[in-house]
Structure formats: C-alpha cells, structure tokens
Amino acid sequence: MNAIPQFPRPVNEPEFNYQAEPEGRAVLESHLRSTDVVDIPAVIGGEKIYSGDVEEVRAPHDTRRLLARIHRPNEQQVRGAIQNSLAAAREWTALPFDKRASVFLRAAEIVAQLRRHEITAATMLGQSKTLDQAEPDAAGELIDFMRFNVYEAQQIHAQQPLTVQGAMNRTDWRPLEGFVYAVSPFNFTAIGANLACGPALMGNVCLWKPSQKSALANYRFFEILEQAGLPPGVINFIPADPAMATRVALDSPDFAGLHFTGSSQIFKSLWRSIGENVDRYRGLPRIVGETGGKDFVLAHPSADADAVTTALIRGAFEYQGQKCSAASRAYVPRSLWPAVKSALQEQLPQLRVGDVAQRETFMGAVIDGVSHGRLNARIQAARDDGQAASIVSGGRTWTEPGWFVEPTVIEVTDPRHALMRDELFGPVLTVFVYEDKAWEDTLKLVDDTSAYALTGSIFCVDRQALMQAETALANAAGNLYINTKPTGAVVGQQPFGGSRASGTNDKAGSWMNLLRWTSPRVIKESYLPQGRWQFTGN
Template sequence: MTIGTFVYPIPANEPILQYAPGSPEKPLLKKTLAELKNTPVDIPMYIGNETITTGKKIAIHPPYEKDFLLGYFNEGEEKHVQQAIDTALATKESWEAVSWENKAHIFLKAAELLATKYRPHIVAATMLGQGKNVYQAEIDAACELIDFLRFNVHFLSEIYKNQPISSPGMNNRSEWRPLEGFVLAVSPFNFTAIGANLPASAAMCGNVVVWKPAYPQIYSANIFMQVMKEAGLPDGVINLIYVDGPVLGKVCFSHPDFAGVHFTGSTGVFNTMWKTIGENIGKYKSYPRIVGETGGKDFVMIHKSADVDVAVTALIRGAFEYQGQKCSAASRAYLPSNLAAAIKEKLIATLSAMKMGSAEDFTNFINAVIDERAFDKIAGFIDGIKNSPDASIIVGGNYDKSIGYFIEPTVVETTNPKYKTMCEEIFGPVLTIYVYDAEQFEEALHLVDTTSPYALTGAVIAQDRFAVELATNKLRNSAGNFYVNDKPTGAVVGQQPFGGARGSGTNDKAGSILNLYRWLSSRTIKEVYVPATDYKYAFLQEA
C-alpha cells in the first residue's frame, strides 16, 4: 500500500573522471583492462531466469587488435525471440504491480553500482569491445549511462505528479500505466549508454522488454545486464537476446502484443521497421509506439567572423572523436572564403601530428573503426574521392586493416556543394569541406538546409550575433540539436535532450522527460461525490 508521496529531486550530472597521471582511476582502469583481456568470456543470452548458450558461438575481438580473442557470445534463433516475448509477457503483471519507489530504487542502485564498483569494468569493456579511447568510454559508458538512470527516475516522478484539476464536488486523476504488451529495444554499437537506456527507460515505466543490441556492443551489454541483476531487477523484465535483425523482426512485428519499439540505428533499418509495422497494423491490440533516432549528416557552418582556433577545434573534435562513429559527428563543413586558407592549414597541421592506435594506449586520440564491414565501406568512399574530379583529399586518406581497422582522419575538399560525401552518411573519420563566398552567408545557409535528408545535429561558429541569429532561424528545421560556437557532438543528459527529425528520427529526445511519455499510457479517472439523479438540465425549463 502506498503510504506517502515519494520525491526524487533533479540530480547533478555524474562528474567525468580525467584519468590524468597520478589519478587513482588510471591504474585501476589499466588493471581492469588487463584482467578482462586475460579472462575470455562466453556470453549467454538472458531470458527470464535462464542464461542461454547455443551451438553458434561468435567471436569477439577488439576492433584495434582483430586477432585477439576476448571471448564469444551465443547467437540465438527464432525460437529464442519467441521465448523472450513469452517470458516478458509472463512477467508483465508482477512487474507492473511493483510500487514506483521500489522500481526507482532498482535503477538508482544500478547507477550507484556503475559509479563505483562497476565503473572500471563498464569503461574497460567499452574500450575493448567498441574501440573507444578512455575519455570517450568514460563520458559514454560511465557518465551518460549513470545520468540516464538517475535523471529518468527524476523525470518519471515528475510525470507521476502531473495531475489534472478538479471542479468542486468531484475529483480527477491521471494514472500513468505502462503500454499493453511488450516493448522491443534495438540498440546500436556506438554508445554503451544508448544501448542500456533503450531497454531501461521503457522498463522503468513498468514495461517488459525484449532487448537486441548490435553485435559489437554485446561485450558491454553483458556487464550492464549483470549490474541490473545485482541491483535487483526481477528476471524477465529485460530479456537480452542476440539474433539477426530479420529474424527478430519476423517474430516481434507480427506479434499481437507488440506495443512499441525503442530504436537507435540506421535510417534504412528504421524505415523498414516502420513499413513492416504499418503492414501488420491490423494484428496489434494497440497502435505501437515507434521511437527512433537514426542517421545524420551533421554540419558545421562557419561565419566570416569566426575565431579560427574555435572553428578548427570544433571540426577536429566534432568529426574525429570516436573515429566519426557518432550519429552527431561533424561530417560536412562550410568554410567562408576569408578564413578557408587559415582553417585548412591548421586542420592539416593538427591532424598530421595526431596519434592513432590501440585504445589501451591512452596517448592515442584516434583508434580503429568498429569492424571490417565499416572499414570496407569507408575505404570505398575514400577510393571514390581519390578518383573524383569534384573532390580532393587535403589530409589523410590512408587505411590499413592488417592489425586493426584503422582509417586515418581524412579531410576532403569539394567544389560541388552537393557532392556525394556532403549528402550521404559515411559514419567514419571523413570530413568534407566546401568553401563558400564569405559575403553570401545567407545563401550558404540555404545550402546547409537543403543538401541532406537528415536533421540531427549542427553547429554555427561565429562572433557576429546577427549571424548567429540568422543561422538559428534559417536552420530551425535542420537540426534537432543546434550548437553555437561548439562542436555538434556531446549532448549531456538533462542539459541537451538529444534527437532529430527529418531522416534522423522521431525527435523524442533521449535524456529528457519527453522520451518517457512515449512508454506510458494515461488513463483519466473522474469520480463524482454526489452523483446526479435526474437527467434534466435547467435550460429545459421555460419559467
């Protein structure tokens, strides 16, 4: 029985550890990296209270050291998808019945475990499995994930407090219940925090979840699942399976209890999901919630008044942190003619001196791309550029997969503002620049808005406030996250709710209260204390 109103104040963002020389976290992380590398894993699927292994074991390798074996995960098949759905639905009633404060405390305990006991493990697993350097792993797998868990508890408590007004003699109340059925979470390789938040946010709202992560993220997903179990999450609330995408879709999208999908990944895959759901709409008990954050062709628009050092820093960090494998990565830039030479000169000098190699060497800024398929795709783009009359490589352009999947940070200059690499998502360390007439800023803004089908993130670099104002207005629909004098990456939970529109998704803003509304269904209850006993209204009487 509820005996109080429980309040969860807005938390502070988790502090970022710096791993500086002499810090306690640096040797602890290095020790954990060594321990994980010396302990090969056999990662099961988690369905209810079962840990399931199969006859099909798929090897896990660090992207920067492709011959080193971290272990295996057990790939499932169609029957495991069905088992996960059945288990989730069987758990649904008991999970819904758990009080809000007890649900909340599971996720707050998980956040605390990640901030303390498991911090080096989740960071190390992200470095090894997904090839992130230490800083990128820290801000993702530790800070952002911890923030998602803590802030979502606060946001959800605010939703539950949101109640309608009542007239005299009656009471109105809103009940925020989970969706009817199960939620499917499909997460990407590039962010451990996103991978965990997609199932966790829906589960926090009282839903039961089938979670399918991208294969390169399974190594860190396994640790998050262990954390959730230690935090007290009941078996069957989140069911973690590893299956091929078409197999997953075949079962989930034809099931009558399919209630929604929480997705981050490619636009093409999301479009296929949406089409399949639409074709099957008559099968479902309710209209499914479709929430997706998809691709991007994110821009940096530099004005003639910009500071060159600010512009170059925004381009280098925005384009090449995590090898450009962020949905928000800067991949097209517009340079004004008055600053273009200085910006290009500094870009070339900085990138030429940048170190690339293993994520375990903390002095490397650049590491490997995620796998061979990504490597081959990016290399294909680079080869096309080398043979194009419309573009040339001004720095980088080399690649090598003999040890790991290494591609140099590459800057391309094009004379065609609609050149292929200005329009299409590459998802790698390739930045294309176009030089525009510095006196035609407004015309260049029109180019930015109309070149790409995406609208995820973008930035304007300018000291002129009139230019900032103009860009902010003209690019209103060009980016769901817009940055002024900063790189277009690095959204922080509670500070910059994240998501875009157009071909970049449904703009449901992970890291804010808006996203959680998507995993809830409201019932309004009206109670009249002294009910009417006669149908007649006063207007029916003439005198």
C-alpha cells in the same frame, strides 16, 4: 507503505580522473589486460541460455584478440522471451513507481561505485573507444540516464488534472499493453542501456536486442541490472540474429513499441514492416527512433578560425567519427579557409591512431571490416576524382592489426557532392568553401543538401547573421550548437534527437521520450452520484 518519496533533481556524474586516482587506473588496466574470453548468453526470465550458436566478438583495433563469444538464441527462444516478458508484466506494472525507480537508481550506484572500471574497459575493448571517449559514455552518461530518467518520470506522474468540488480527477500513467522491442547500436553503451531501461521505468517489459559489436559492454550492464534487483523477465536480453529477432518481435500481436537507435535505412524498413502488420496488433505501436546524421559545421566570416579548426577536429574525429552527431560536412568562407586549412594540415597528423589502451591514442579503429571497406572506397573515389574533390589531409587506411582509417579531410568544389549528402559514419570530413558574400545562399545549401537533421554547429560573432542562420536552419538540426562542436550532448542539459531522416526527435534523456512509453488513463470519481435525470439549472 503509502509514502511517496520525492526524488531530487540529480547533477551530472563527474568524470573519473584516472590520472589522479592510481588505484582506479590499476583496476582499469587489469581489465584491459585480461585475456579472459566472456561467454555471453541470452538471458530470458533470469535463465542464462548458452545455445552453442556462437558469434565471436573481437577488438576492432586488434582483430587477433578474442573478447567474447555470443550465444545467439534461436527463434523458439526469442518467442519464449516474449511470452516470459508478458508473464512478468503484471507484477512489474503493479509495483509503485518509487519501487521501480529504486532498481535503476541502485544500478547507477553500482556502476558509479563498484563496476565503473569494468564496464569502461569493456567499452574500450569491444567498441574501440579511447578512455576519454569510453568513460563519459559507459559510466557518466549511463549513470545520468538512470538518475535523470527517474526525476523526469516523477515529473510526468505529478502531472494531474484539476480536481473540483464534488469530484476527483486523476491520471494513471499506464505502460503500453504488450512489450517494447529495444534495438541498440554499437557506438554508445549508455544508449543501449537507456533504450531498454527508459520504457521499463515507466512500467513496460522489454526485449533488449543489443548490437553484436557492443554486446560485451551491454551484457556487463545487464548483469548490473540483475545485481540491482531487476525482476526476471522485465528486460530479457536477446543477442540474437537481428533479422530473425526483428521478424519474431514484429510478428507478435503483443508488440507494443519500438525503441531504436541505428541507421535510417533500417529504421524505415522497420517502420514499413510495422505498418504492414498493423492489423494484427492489439494496439497501435509506438515507434521511437534516433537514426543517422550528416551533421554540419557552418562558419561565418566573422568566426574565429582557431575555434572553427578545433571544433572540426574534435567534432569530426573523436571516436573515429562514429557518432550520429559527428561533424561530417563543413561550410567555410573563403576568407577563413586558408587559416583553417593550414591548421588542419598541421594538427591532424598529430592525432595518434592505434591501440585505445595507450593513453596517447586519440583515435581507435572503425568498428568492423564492412565499415572499413566502405570508407576506404569513398576515400579512393575522392582521390580518383581530381577535379571535384581533393584530399586536404589524411586518406590512409590499413588493416593490421585492426580496421584503421586516418582522420581525413576532403575539399569539394560542388556543394551538392555525394560526400556532402551521404552519411559516412567514420573519420571523414568534407569541406565546401563558399564565397563570403554568399552567406544567404549557403544557408539554403546547409538546409536542403542532406536528408538528415540531427545536429549542427554555427560559428559566428555577428549577432545579426547568427539570428539569420538560426531562423533559416530552424528545421536543419534537432540539436543546434553555437560556437561549439556539434557533439557531446549531456543528459539533463541537451535532450537529444533529430527529425527528417534522423528520427522521430523524441529527445532521449528527457520527459519527452519517457512520455512515449505511457498510455494514460484519466479517471473521474464523483463523491456523490447524481440522483435524478432532470437538469437542475434555470
């Protein structure tokens, strides 16, 4: 009963090779072909609630295809979810760490061994991800979050103060007092899972508000958590109206923390609301957020043009540019631009855009009509602005059978053009061509043109220039990549997060994030209490 297991450092989950595993491919394709429509309930205290207030989930790349119906809980039910979580907190917190950890390790094994193809297919269909994008997310990264979180949390628990002769000192790594509100985005199934499971591993109870656009894959993982033995109420699944759920959560005196991934504007508004409500809370809430990006690729004249081109294509257009880390602005020296431009114009038309179930597809659809309309307007504005912007490649958009935007590259003459500043969150890359001798001035442009500071890439062979760039861009990116694309952070290898308008930089997938979900208590126990009040020194 008093054993303390030592969890080994995990290795990253390898990608499933569907070409070499025909049985797995057949199972995946059966899920992709399925015409079943899933009714997604709220789950509160283990009870599935089908409210009848339904929101449809359709495949972005085929809007005729109905995938699921979300049953949105009402305000009273969300309030009930808070009370239910608080009631579950005492027993969950009292469980030894290794007993909590086993739930999430078991969930990782269920994904890896039993339900991998199902959750990958749900991500492909609901979020319009190709297999090359969905499998590393919904299976690989999700599994890694569960396993690495346990290992990293174990290291936190092992951090104990010095115990001296005559007294014992120890730290209790307590959860926060109240509940954590976990708000997840549409673009990564794994991120949604981690936003709720990271705090829960540390002993917290959570309300998980998934994005309606990723609700299908998120619900599949919630079912896996139940299958793994997560006690009812520890994480309550509430696919509610976002404004209502947020208002109810932030109004509660028991609100203890926000774990958020999404837009910078929404995160700032949530922070503002928390500040306005601070006097009503039992404690000061923890606020952790990873938000937007206007991520850069900076090429030095010494860089290899082919390497830069490949990084731009993969960094900007994988998953339709709908990664917060996606390359969105590029700075290319005039000496390299002819080769890079020619290669982009040659290679981008080869990227197939369409049905993500087709193996040859490189890009699916953007997530919805709002995103499509916004991107279409930006491309049209660039087309109309013939002096300040010109389309190098792409620019076509269409709406049948889904929300499609062609991979698009726009060259601007003004390095502070709105297309170099604003987050677009789609397959649009803006390029500014700088004079080779203007390297130092370009470093300043990269640093201060955009409000964001999430990811960035530097392509440079000249070691002195590279060191200069690393120093000048010290605050321009929370994750900096050298001679590689700015996307694809791996749990356990590149803890992820940025600052400035990109969030609180608490590094998902590491002890730094998990530490935010604890409220440590330090205890000193004297073996023999003092028997007199007088000092006994000289």
